[in-house]
Amino acid sequence: MMKNMIVSLLLVCGVFSVDADEVKSVMEGDSVTLHTDLTVIQTSDVIRWRFGEGESRDLLVDIANNNISYNGPFKDRLHADIQTGDLTITNMRIKHSGPYEVQISRATTTYKRFRVNVTVAPSVISAGDVKSVTEGDSVTLHTDVQTQRDDLILWRFGDDGVLIAKHDKEDNKSSIYDADGRFRNRLKLDPHTGSLIITNTKTTDTGLYRLKISSNRDTKYKTFSVSVSVGRKACWESFLRTGRICSTLHCGSITHCMKSCLSDISLWMKDHHLQLNLAKTELLLIPSDPESHHNLSIQKPGSGDR
Structure with missing residues (x-):
C-alpha cells in the first residue's frame, strides 16, 4: 500500500510546472538566446532542448557526438551553438511564449529551465x-x-x-x-x-x-x-461657415484656400465662355463668427490687382 502511494505521489508531482531559473522577455519578431552556462561541450556530452510542459513537450534540439539535429514545429528558426550548446530562436511569435528546458547529460544529468514571454513589439521611429x-x-x-x-x-x-x-x-x-x-x-x-x-x-x-x-x-x-x-470645395464651404477652415482641416493658409477657390471660379467661367471683369469684382467674406478677422492679401487669377 505504502509503495503504491509513493508511486502515485511521484506521478502527480511530475505533471506540476517547475519554476523557471531564468525569465526572458522579447518583442515579437526579435530573437532570443538561452544560455546553458557551459564553456565548452565535451564529446561525451548529450544536450537536449525542449519546449512546452508535461507530456506535450516538443524536442527542439539534440546535440550528441558533436552533431546537432533540429526538430519540432519551428525548427527553421532555431540555431544551437556547437561550442556551448546555447540556443538562439529567431523571429519570435506570440505562440512561442512558454517554458523551455535544457537537459545536460555528463557524469550526472542537470536541467536548466527558462520562461520566455513574447510581447507585441513597440513602435520604432526611422526615416x-x-x-x-x-x-x-x-x-x-x-x-x-x-x-x-x-x-x-x-x-x-x-x-x-x-x-x-x-x-x-x-x-x-x-x-x-x-x-x-x-x-x-x-x-x-x-x-x-x-x-x-x-x-x-x-x-x-x-x-x-x-x-x-x-x-x-x-x-x-x-x-x-x-x-x-480637404478638397477645395470642402475648404471653401467650411470657411464660410466658421471662418476657421484652414487651422482645423489642414488645407493650408486662408490665403491659399481663397486663391484656390477663385482659381476654380475663373476656370469654370472660362469653360462656359464667360469672362470675369476684374475691375468691377469685389470679394466679400462674411463668416458666421463675428469675432473672426482675417487680414487677406489675395491676387486674383490672371491679374496684378489685389
Whole structure:
C-alpha cells in the first residue's frame, strides 16, 4: 500500500510546472538566446532542448557526438551553438511564449529551465516616405518587398504606435485592428506584399505610420508621414461657415484656400465662355463668427490687382 502511494505521489508531482531559473522577455519578431552556462561541450556530452510542459513537450534540439539535429514545429528558426550548446530562436511569435528546458547529460544529468514571454513589439521611429493626398482619395503605403513564408509584418499608427494591421505569412493570416473606430473598415492589406491600403481617406488619418518586417533572416523598419488635406470645395464651404477652415482641416493658409477657390471660379467661367471683369469684382467674406478677422492679401487669377 505504502509503495503504491509513493508511486502515485511521484506521478502527480511530475505533471506540476517547475519554476523557471531564468525569465526572458522579447518583442515579437526579435530573437532570443538561452544560455546553458557551459564553456565548452565535451564529446561525451548529450544536450537536449525542449519546449512546452508535461507530456506535450516538443524536442527542439539534440546535440550528441558533436552533431546537432533540429526538430519540432519551428525548427527553421532555431540555431544551437556547437561550442556551448546555447540556443538562439529567431523571429519570435506570440505562440512561442512558454517554458523551455535544457537537459545536460555528463557524469550526472542537470536541467536548466527558462520562461520566455513574447510581447507585441513597440513602435520604432526611422526615416521614411511622405505621402500627401486629398480627402476621399486612397493611399497605399508600400513595403517594397515580396513577402516570404516566414515574414511577420506589423503596421502602427500615431505617436503612441498603436497596432492597426498585422500580416503573418507563416500562418497565412491578416488582421486589422481599429480599437477607437478611427478607420472604420477603410484599411486593407495586400496579401502578396503586406502593403497597407487606406481607402476613402479622412483628415484624421494624417500622421505617422510605422512598418516593421521580421523574418528568420533580418528585421526591417520603415515609416511614412501621411498628410490628408480637404478638397477645395470642402475648404471653401467650411470657411464660410466658421471662418476657421484652414487651422482645423489642414488645407493650408486662408490665403491659399481663397486663391484656390477663385482659381476654380475663373476656370469654370472660362469653360462656359464667360469672362470675369476684374475691375468691377469685389470679394466679400462674411463668416458666421463675428469675432473672426482675417487680414487677406489675395491676387486674383490672371491679374496684378489685389
